[in-house]
Amino acid sequence: xxxxxxxxxxxxxxxxxxxxxxxxxxxxxxxxxxxxxxxxxxxxxxxxxxxxxxxxxxxxxxxxxxxxxxxxxxxxxxxxxxxxxxxxxxxxxxxxxxxxxxxxxxxxxxxxxxxxxx
Numbered sequence: 001x002x003x004x005x006x007x008x009x010x011x012x013x014x015x016x017x018x019x020x021x022x023x024x025x026x027x028x029x030x031x032x033x034x035x036x037x038x039x040x041x042x043x044x045x046x047x048x049x050x051x052x053x054x055x056x057x058x059x060x061x062x063x064x065x066x067x068x069x070x071x072x073x074x075x076x077x078x079x080x081x082x083x084x085x086x087x088x089x090x091x092x093x094x095x096x097x098x099x100x101x102x103x104x105x106x107x108x109x110x111x112x113x114x115x116x117x118x
Contacts, residue, residue, distance in 0.1 A: 007046055014043050015052055018069040019077040029067055
């Protein structure tokens with residue numbers, strides 16, 4: 001039970017990669033999540049068991065599997081995203097104009113920094 005609960009955040013993180021980044025091979029997903037392939041195998045198995053992801057054979061190479069989010073997984077991630085956006089919007093609405101201006105300036109700085117990443 002404890003191990004399953006520890007894997008929930010990892011599963012949701014991997015599912016997020018699949019939903020918002022598209023289907024991935026196990027190796028690509030492991031690299032994106034910075035875990036070893038055996039760990040990702042367990043994570044994907046948990047997602048499959050929950051009906052949130054599925055493995056699909058590559059049409060050109062049946063040995064290669066692509067992991068896709070299921071419609072259930074996509075709905076789960078989009079509901080979570082919507083809830084976080086609404087929560088953030090409610091709290092931003094409480095800020096004073098000067099605070100919103102400061103936040104806007106900070107966002108511009110962060111965008112500039114991110115554009116320089118390679």
